[in-house]
Structures are given as C-alpha cells and as structure tokens.
Amino acid sequence: MLAAWRAQPLQGRLRITVIEPVEFGAGETYYSSQPDFLRLNTSASQVTAFPDDTVTSSLAGPRGPSLYEWYRTPHNGMAADAYPSRRDTGRYLSAVFKKMVGSAPPDVVVECLRTTAVGMHRVNENEWSIQLRDGQELLCNAVVLAVGGAGAAHADSALLAKEFGISRSFAEEKVIARPYPLEQSTPRLKPREVVGILGLGLTALDIIRACTVGRGGKFLRDGAELRYVPSGDEPQMVAWSRTGLPLMARGANQKPVDQKGDASFLTEDAIDQMRHKNRRVCGSPKLDFVRDLLPLLIREMAKAHDSAVASHSHKPKFYWHRLVWPIDRTALRGADAFKSFFVDYVRRDLADAHQGNVSNPVKSACDVIHDLRDKLRYAVEFGGLRPESHLFFDTAFTPLHNRLAVGPPPEAIEELLALVEAGIVDISCGPAPRVKLDSCSGQLRIRPYAFPGAGRELSVVVNARIAPTNVAATGCPLVRNLVAAGHIVPFTNTLNGTTYRPGGIAVTEDYRAVDSQNRAHANLFALGAITEGCTWYSQVLARPYVNSRSMRDASCVAESLWDYFAGRTNVALTSAHANSRSTGGKNPSHEPGSETTEPIAASA
Numbered sequence: 001m002l003a004a005w006r007a008q009p010l011q012g013r014l015r016i017t018v019i020e021p022v023e024f025g026a027g028e029t030y031y032s033s034q035p036d037f038l039r040l041n042t043s044a045s046q047v048t049a050f051p052d053d054t055v056t057s058s059l060a061g062p063r064g065p066s067l068y069e070w071y072r073t074p075h076n077g078m079a080a081d082a083y084p085s086r087r088d089t090g091r092y093l094s095a096v097f098k099k100m101v102g103s104a105p106p107d108v109v110v111e112c113l114r115t116t117a118v119g120m121h122r123v124n125e126n127e128w129s130i131q132l133r134d135g136q137e138l139l140c141n142a143v144v145l146a147v148g149g150a151g152a153a154h155a156d157s158a159l160l161a162k163e164f165g166i167s168r169s170f171a172e173e174k175v176i177a178r179p180y181p182l183e184q185s186t187p188r189l190k191p192r193e194v195v196g197i198l199g200l201g202l203t204a205l206d207i208i209r210a211c212t213v214g215r216g217g218k219f220l221r222d223g224a225e226l227r228y229v230p231s232g233d234e235p236q237m238v239a240w241s242r243t244g245l246p247l248m249a250r251g252a253n254q255k256p257v258d259q260k261g262d263a264s265f266l267t268e269d270a271i272d273q274m275r276h277k278n279r280r281v282c283g284s285p286k287l288d289f290v291r292d293l294l295p296l297l298i299r300e301m302a303k304a305h306d307s308a309v310a311s312h313s314h315k316p317k318f319y320w321h322r323l324v325w326p327i328d329r330t331a332l333r334g335a336d337a338f339k340s341f342f343v344d345y346v347r348r349d350l351a352d353a354h355q356g357n358v359s360n361p362v363k364s365a366c367d368v369i370h371d372l373r374d375k376l377r378y379a380v381e382f383g384g385l386r387p388e389s390h391l392f393f394d395t396a397f398t399p400l401h402n403r404l405a406v407g408p409p410p411e412a413i414e415e416l417l418a419l420v421e422a423g424i425v426d427i428s429c430g431p432a433p434r435v436k437l438d439s440c441s442g443q444l445r446i447r448p449y450a451f452p453g454a455g456r457e458l459s460v461v462v463n464a465r466i467a468p469t470n471v472a473a474t475g476c477p478l479v480r481n482l483v484a485a486g487h488i489v490p491f492t493n494t495l496n497g498t499t500y501r502p503g504g505i506a507v508t509e510d511y512r513a514v515d516s517q518n519r520a521h522a523n524l525f526a527l528g529a530i531t532e533g534c535t536w537y538s539q540v541l542a543r544p545y546v547n548s549r550s551m552r553d554a555s556c557v558a559e560s561l562w563d564y565f566a567g568r569t570n571v572a573l574t575s576a577h578a579n580s581r582s583t584g585g586k587n588p589s590h591e592p593g594s595e596t597t598e599p600i601a602a603s604a
C-alpha cells in the first residue's frame, strides 16, 4: 500500500490500521520472544521481506536486505545456507515493519492496534465495521484479511477423542490438541513419562527439540556421528506418522539464490493445451491430477535425476513409486525390523542430502517439485482440478509433497536419528499405529498396526499435525462470524453434481472475497492460508529473486485497493463519518490524522 501510494497518491490522507495481537511484523509464528531453538525451515538467503526486480508488479516496492543480508555480520558467522531461528526471523520481520511504518509518507498514517478482531459487518456499500476484542469498533472503507492459520479448524480435543474412541473429558486430560505456543503446551510432557507424538513432521521436530535441547540436553559430534547427551528431564517420546517415516531432509543447496529450475514438460502451455483438450472431449477444462499433471511432474523429476546421475559412476534409475512408498516388506516384520529399516533409511537420506540438490539424483529430483510449485499452482488453483481429483491432490499429493520437497534441514534429521539411537524417541510402532483406550488400565495405549507387536501406554498424546484450513469449523470468531453472515463462503469445487469443499474461502484471482450470493466484494480482500483450497500453498515466506508468490499477492491486493479507491470519489466523504467513530487505538505508531477526508484501509 505504501508503494501504491508513492506511485499514485490519493486525494486526502490514507490511514492504514494494522490489527495484530502478538507482535507487529513477526506475528504468531515468528514472535521474537520464542525460544531460540525453534528453527526456520527455510535458509536465511531464501527469505526476504522486500520485493525485487523479478516480482511481476506495476508497483515499485521498497528495496531492502534479505534475512541473510540483514543478519550477517563479520562476527556471527551466519552462512547464506544456514537455517536461522524463528526468533531471529521475527526480529528481522519486526525491524522491517517498524522501518516501513516509520518511513511512511506524511499523508499516510499507519496505526497499529495490538488486539484481535472478533467480528465484522457491513455498514453500507463503502464501509465495514470491525469489532475488536476490547469491545471497540473500527470503521473502514476496505479490509484485507491476512489472518494466517486462523481459519484452520480449531483442532480441539473433541476431534481427537473421536479418533481415539475416548470420552471428551478424558481427551481434555490426555490430549494436547494444539501444541503452539510450545512454551505453554510442552510443560505437560513430564520427565521420564511415556508420551505420544502424533505426526513426524516439522511440528513434531519442534516438540522433540523443546523436550530435549529445551531441557538442557546436548548434541555432541563424535567424528561423523551426532550423539545425544540427555539432561534427564526428557520424556520418552513415541512418535509416529502415516508412513512411520520423517520428512526427507532438504538437500544442501547448490543452486544460486536467484535460480529456480524451469519446466521442460510441466509448462503453462502444456497445461493450457490439456485444458483445451479436456473441454473438447469432456465438456470441462478441469484437469485430472493423476492423468494430466502427475506424469509431467514425474518426467521433470526423472530428467533432474538423470542429469545428476550423469556425473556418477553408478547409474541408479529413477523410480517414482520408491519415493511414494519407500518401505520394504522386510521392514514390516516387526518392531525391531522397522527400527533398523528406519535407521538405514534416514542415514541414506542424510548422505543424499549432504551431496546436495544438484549433485544427488534423489535430492535433485525432489527439488524439482519445490521449484515447479508455481506451475502446479497455475494448474490446480481456482478450481483447476476436477472435484474428486482435487480431493486426491489435497489428501494424497500435498502430504507427499511435504515429505519429499519441504522437509527440514539435514541437522534436524540427524538430531532425530541421534535421539532414536539414544532411546529418547521411539519410532518402532511403524506406519499408522492405533491409539485406543486400554480397558484394563484405563489409559491410552498405542499398538503397531502394520505388524504384530506389543503396545505402550501413553500418559499424554500431543497432536503434531497442523490443522488444515477449515473455515466452516474454525474456532476464530472473526472468520466464523464472517461465514455465518455470508460475507465470505467456503470455496466449492463442483462438476457434474460432484462437489468438493477443500476448507478455505472463495476469492477471485485478485483476492477479492466472494460472498454467499457468489458476488465478489469490491473492498474485502483475503490472502494466505484462509484461501487454501481456492489457492494452493500460499502461506510461505517470500523468497528473493524468484518472482515470489507472496510478493505478487501483496502487490495484487494493493493494486486492487487502488482501483477501488480510484473508482469511488465518495470514499473520502463517507470516511468523514467513519472517522468520528473510529477507536483511535491504544498503541498507535502514528496518531490517526484529525482530517476527515481520508480513505481508510484495515488489515487484520
């Protein structure tokens, strides 16, 4: 918005009100008071808060340092490919936010309200009224919903009670449904008790780190091996996932920061041609992921794999199905066999990761999925897939994408391996074990499902799966109220009587929210996780020099806002009325202007 103002100042003044309860700039994911052992999952040089010349936008946004450039000093030894803490990332984001607010042009007032928006209704065509947690009301001409994961289902213990077949009251006592913030949840995981961790992804790694390094344990390097020295305050952690395996380690980066592999087969042209063909043959341009897109993606991966193989004396072949299900039948003979398979698998994966995302065939192939995410978005977003195929994409492909392409840095997987070998983390229940109430002991008990084996009693289970966006069942009052009033609606993918509702809200391609009458609002925008389903993977940090999706989205919203303001000469007049009832805010960075001719935009 500041860039849009600089390009084309509006008449009068602009007041931007930012509503955020946790920390301006950093927010609830990167708040800078969190423990420093929680890592970012992206390397420092691949994070930025600024646009660059690659971003396709008519706005010349401000230029500034990437996280790496901001953090690096001659003394701190930060490498471009290092994975910094989320706390330091938050410091960077907060510093950028402060600087940006401080350098706003004189006619732009940025007001920061440290509170939560709990409701919102339309006053008239040009105005929204936002209700704040403290009971105050804020009037504004346009609103941008940027509430992150707040649209997700409130993963309460009732959902897990159903899954485990236990009563709600027992689940309240035995299940931690929402692990974040970890400072509040992990004290319930008591030293030496046997606890369950449902999930082996990034959240599980955070919880495990909080219960080990966060409790005084240490990792020591012994030659090539990493060894864990316990503090004695760790719980015994039984961790599991659908495959029983962790995410694959990210390959060491061998690509220049501005290089993102391009497509040879999964191109926009190829996607367009398939849409034309489908329209001709089936009467709808919608694509089938497995039939139309997956073969092209596999060809891209095989190509990257084979070009890495060219430099190896041993010439392994590319097998897609080995990536999808890497578990040998012999691994499923029992708990010991699975554990020894797990250890070998992780060691092999680490060796691959250390070779790098260009030299190693497997890592090179997996990096393609990451690099071609924009092509997949082009194909699948805004109802690009047939409904049944969209469901498959969300429930089968996206988790696989997460396992292959956006795993943690190798250090995190090395630590997990050291903890498994030290007996602190137990993964020997294998793929998709079952947790049920043991009627004899009256406690939760986990049992392997993929092979016979004894169970273990769990004192508590932590849900380490991030709830997918589900605005129809969200616990966020603001989103719930907007859905109830029909101002926003769950996105629906429909074809020939088949319907799929992925969970996020419907928006237009310029991120205008769509209401229950299927009309696009002119002055209500939404971006990020709340739109998941209509969009795909829109909740990531911006990356420099690759025409970042997050930067394009932000710019697109600012441009649409400007179009809206430009077409509404009466905005300034209605704002005069609005201003007389606005809260003024408790913690303004700039005092709201006293003029009564300002267009107002709010962002929650």
Ligand SMILES: Cc1cc2nc3c(=O)[nH]c(=O)nc-3n(C[C@H](O)[C@H](O)[C@H](O)COP(=O)(O)OP(=O)(O)OC[C@H]3O[C@@H](n4cnc5c(N)ncnc54)[C@H](O)[C@@H]3O)c2cc1C
Pocket: 019, 020, 021, 022, 023, 026, 027, 028, 029, 039, 040, 041, 042, 115, 116, 117, 118, 146, 147, 148, 149, 150, 180, 476, 478, 527, 528, 529, 539, 540, 541, 542, 604
């Ligand atoms: C634990 C965790 C780790 C992650 N790690 C990475 C990573 O390493 N790399 C990466 O690229 N992505 C990561 N992500 C994804 C993350 O979602 C994005 O990086 C990024 O935070 C998305 O930005 P956002 O502004 O859309 O949402 P958020 O950063 O979630 O910001 C939304 C903000 O809205 C505020 N809010 C919500 N509801 C209201 C309301 N009603 N009123 C006022 N304010 C409200 C929240 O307090 C929050 O600060 C991670 C996510 C999580 C949860």
